[in-house]
Amino acid sequence: MGFNTGLSGLRAAAVDLDVTGNNIANASTVGFKGSRVQFGDLYASGFLSGGSNTVGDGVNVQDIKQSFSQGNISFTDSGLDMAIEGDGFFILNNGGETRYSRAGQFTIDKDGFVVNNQSMRVQGYTADGDGNLSGIRGDLEVATDNLAPRRTTNLRSDLNLDSRQSVLESRVRDVGPLAFGSVSGEQFSVTYSDGTPAYPVDLSGLTTARQAADKLTAAPGLSASATTTAQVPLTDADIAAAGGAFTFDLSVNGAPLQLDTSNVSTLDDLRAAINRSSDTAISAAIVDDGSGNDVLRVTHNQGENLDITYTGGSVSETGDINVTGDRTIANVNPVGASGTNFVTEYGQSPIRITNEFSAQDQRTYNHATSTSIFDSLGNSHELTQFFVKEPSPGNGVGVSEWSVYLQIDGEMAAGTDTTPFTARFDQNGTLQSIDGNPNGEILISDWVPKDKNGQPNGADGPPAPGAAVVTPIPEPPTSSAFVLNLGETTQYGAAFGVDDQRQNGYTTGRLSGLDVSGEGTLFARYTNGQSKALGQVALAAFNNTNGLSPVGDTSWVETFESGQAIIGQPGTGTLGGIKASSVEESNVDLSAELVNLIIAQRNYQANAKTIETSDAVTQTIINLR
Template sequence: MPFNIALSGIRAASSDLDVTGNNIANASTTGFKSSRVEFGDIYAGSILGSTANTPGSGVSLQNIRQQFSQGNRNFTDNSLDLAINGTGFFVTSNGGDRQYTRAGAFGLDDDGFMVSNVGARLQGFAADEDGNINGTLSDLQVDVSVQPPRQTTLSEARFNLDSNQPVLESTGTEFTTDGAVIGIAQQGLQEATSTTTDVGNITTPINFAANPTTFQLELTGSSPVSGNGTVNITLDASTANSVQDIANLINSEIFGAPSPINVQAVANGSQLLFQDLTEGVSSTITVSGVTGTNDLSTALTGAPASVAGIAEVTNGYLAQTLEFEGPDGDVFNFTSERDASAAQTASEMNALAGITASAQTNARIIAGSFDNSNNNFTLNGVTLTSTTLDGLANEINGLGTSQLAGISAEVNSTGDLEITSRVGADLRFGFGGSQPPGTLDVIGRTGTGIQTVNTNTEDVVVGGNLTVQMEEGYSLLSAEPSVGNLFSPLTDDSFSEVAINAFDPADQGTFNHSTTSTVYDSLGNPHTLEQYFVRQPYDPNDPSTSPNHWMMYVQVDGQNVGDPDPTLPVPENTQPTMASFNVHFNSDGSLNEDLTDPILISNWTPNNDDGSAAGALGPLNVLQGGQLPVTEPPSSSNFEISLDGTTQFGSNFGVERQDQNGYTTGRLSGVDIADDGIIFARFTNGEAQVLGQVALANFNNIEGLKPVGDTSWVQTADSGEPVVGAPGSAQLGIINSGALEESNVDLSTQLVNLIIAQRNFQASSKTIETANQVTQTIINLR
């Protein structure tokens, strides 16, 4: 009997050593739970029962109890390392076998599933595209592929518009040049000539001291008027050895006279000329009262009549005086300069208070008439070498910011070359150089005559037209002469109302507030959404106006996105217009949603930076059926703008909120897991997406779980059914991401247990040794 008792003790001590050794071996195992051995004594019994003095029969192993106390947390840099703070187990699936563990060292496999070190897949609740968590337990997967783009279908913004902002736009009056000469192609000399008298050839030398010459030289009809008059010429004191000497002597007399005239003597070899110093004036030079017998006197006596000067070709515009009246009753005049370009006149008028002028010049080279085979065609003095109208258009446009600033050209549908000066400079056509000229036909204003350029000495000039705007309160009283070649007689029909300082996205002085944000097309390309706010006028006596009224204008990438206007002529009736929306506020500054327009951007064609189509979804305008709400998934580029919460208070403009639901393509940059187990995937496009939620399980009797290795347990009948839920719910703990739960083994305690187990083993062995000696003693009795 003692042998069996001792053997049971040895077996119990051995089990104790096994459990203690296992605990010590797993002191560094993540999520390991230590165990302890629980023993019970053994008493032999019979049918007749036993007495109180019955000795025991040894010891038995009753249970190896697992200790599920919380282990310490070890923080790491891996967001997929998870530790449970509190009760519960991670749920894994290993080949379909449901297991439970506290070891949260997870990673991603090649399919993006979250797996343990042995490949068991972590279980949780998946999320849909909108991040909504469902209640079905499944394998958790992090999609490591490229996140597809999402098109913007809603842009949400909340602003404060400054109620103290002034109304920038007003109503003025506009009129244009409509005189008979406006835009007419004028043909004439490239360079002006001077009035000239050809005296003829003079033989030198001439001794004027021995044979003097006197005569009178008269100039009439020249400019300036002060240069007209008569001078007496006396040559009696020198010898002229050349015609140039004669010219010098005469000029000394002219310019030394008490009242000089605007004439100069010029030597051309042996020929003597008198010329008016002012070019282009049809003046008269007269020689009279000649005395003397020398060769000069003879030539002067027979001098022919002068040949009048000819002006170079101009736009043909004459001076005209306009009389304006300002809002305070002050009257002021403006006089245009003769032959001035429309650009010059507009510039001078813009210096006037309350007056704004713009100018433009248009001319056309007729298809089939252009011949520039000698490459000497000139436009505004710049030589152009192209021999075709297409090539000429490219050449002109290439110089549009330098030598031909502000000038552009385009071949129209009939093959004519349309040339435009956007600033109203004169357009001068000609041929230059020593090579023979080509030819071309030029027309200015439509319906006027064609001029042909085919010499090296003559040009054709086309002048521009003016548009004059007068601010509110200004008026034009009269024009002098009333029938000028700039303005025809002005009547009420000559004037039209026009918006002054009307909204222009390129002019910051025409809008009160502006802001930009980013939207995305269906391919994920970013685009700039521009919103402009313009305060609208309010007149209590005008029922068509209302207080606290603003207009919001919208562009995308600087292009119009408003629906086409079918009332416009072709092709404008199919082109985008400026998108504008009424925005109204209540007297307390809150948004008046009843009067504010629904804001649908329904005519946006996404383009690349170079203006070419991006290939993304195109618009569906209202005429084609576009409407709110925008359908999901989108079938067009349409998107809504929400101004909910926008205010109009007496403070500076501010952007209080700006968001939209689109994004570009993104790659996974990281994964975050919250305390409640929600898994957030972060992408390189700045987006975060909910991928799912880690599930935890608990049991009524966790000590009834069966360990299966790899720090995992499986359900048994003793454990009961698992209660699965979200971390932090019911009695389940929360999750710490970037941390691991260490083993709960206390090495100090286990080493003490090891000594005790060793002592127990040795003592039981001693019991066998003693029982053996007693047995031997009994055997040895005779």
């Protein structure tokens, strides 16, 4: 009868209206997936063949299918909101029950777990204390405690040292005093490391130390001075014993010096008489002869010969020579067998730096740069690197050298107060080595962290005496030792510049914000400028997504038809990526649903008309007489 056919149509149309209404109601629900009704016709059938009634018995609702097509992604102002761009579901822990959802509106509960609006905990891959992600899946948790400090164990400085800089230090050799008689008549040559032609020096035929000093000063890079000192073994008793007959005659290079000794009765009177002389190059003083006796010392500060005759004795001196040689001199070589004394004295004389490096004097270094490092308590300290250009070794072709000094909080470090590190560069400006280390590493193992008053602050100090320190510093570190890596430092003809400078230490920090990457990794930002991975969101996919069973709260559960979940990291396999600070809107097309609503209404009215017509026909039959 048409009653059953119309009734099935009414039921089907009512279901269609319900599904369409549900879609419309959830048009603004985040992560919602719209549904559609699938109908099937009804025909009577027998056991082995079709029934004889081929007219049909109406309509049947076969299934209600959800559409898992991608919804629009809209941005939000919440850092923990996430949208899946592509395939996959968020995995939620609902008190032990596992649910799956596309709604990524997440927040943090009172216990620090990442949850959705229904307090279901978001599942993901956890991270260790250093931010290293693991393959262990669990509830994502945001630790709100302070980030513990980390001491500096490695500092990398990528610099360019200006090859056009000049050598600042002045290094000299002090030779002398040399007795005039020991070098008189010698011949030798002075050679230079800066390309200056060799200079011959001939001290033959000279009669005074002053003449020898003038010859030496004429050589480039040499500066000489001469003095003549005569010690006269006179005492007050000697002068008193001579009475008024005391005599004292002084000649400079054979020329008598006019002295008034008529009123001399003591050694001090004689000293004053000599100092009153018209020859200002002459001076006299009373000194101890080493035995407790005061004697007279006469000096000629230009190196002329002194001849002294006095009552009871005489003294004759030819003078001494003092020589200073600058750093451009490569060597002093004798000519033949001559010049041995001067050559030997020059070669054995130590080098003296006249303007030695000083961190307080900018004139003594070419470049400097500072950066912060941290001790085991998270206290900040300032490390300053100073670079001083040195003369090129050898002939100066194809190699350059710089001295490296280190200072921490105003105190020299790594022994550079006495011996700086030497950085050597090749002809291309590339670092060859630092103190022979081709890696360009400098180990600082003598640092004692101190407070602002210069006292140890309680942080870890240097390694114990005799303890071996290896690089890189192994974890966990147990001392204040750290490595300065200058391996990428260059020496080009360009201005000094710091290309990159980074170190791995930091002070303690408080949580200041959260970020989410495109791979679903949660990063915590701290007030000390650090960030650390807290975990990574896990996504699940299914072989038959339509087999999932909706359980409300915009979530689904796994069923036999869906198959087991395939879980992985976002962006791997068929899983989609993550859009941070975004949500996926409902995929309901509101315009289409309104049209479907009209269609369902017409269908319902039409089926009702079928019942009405069947009723009229039946009434007609009943009214037959």
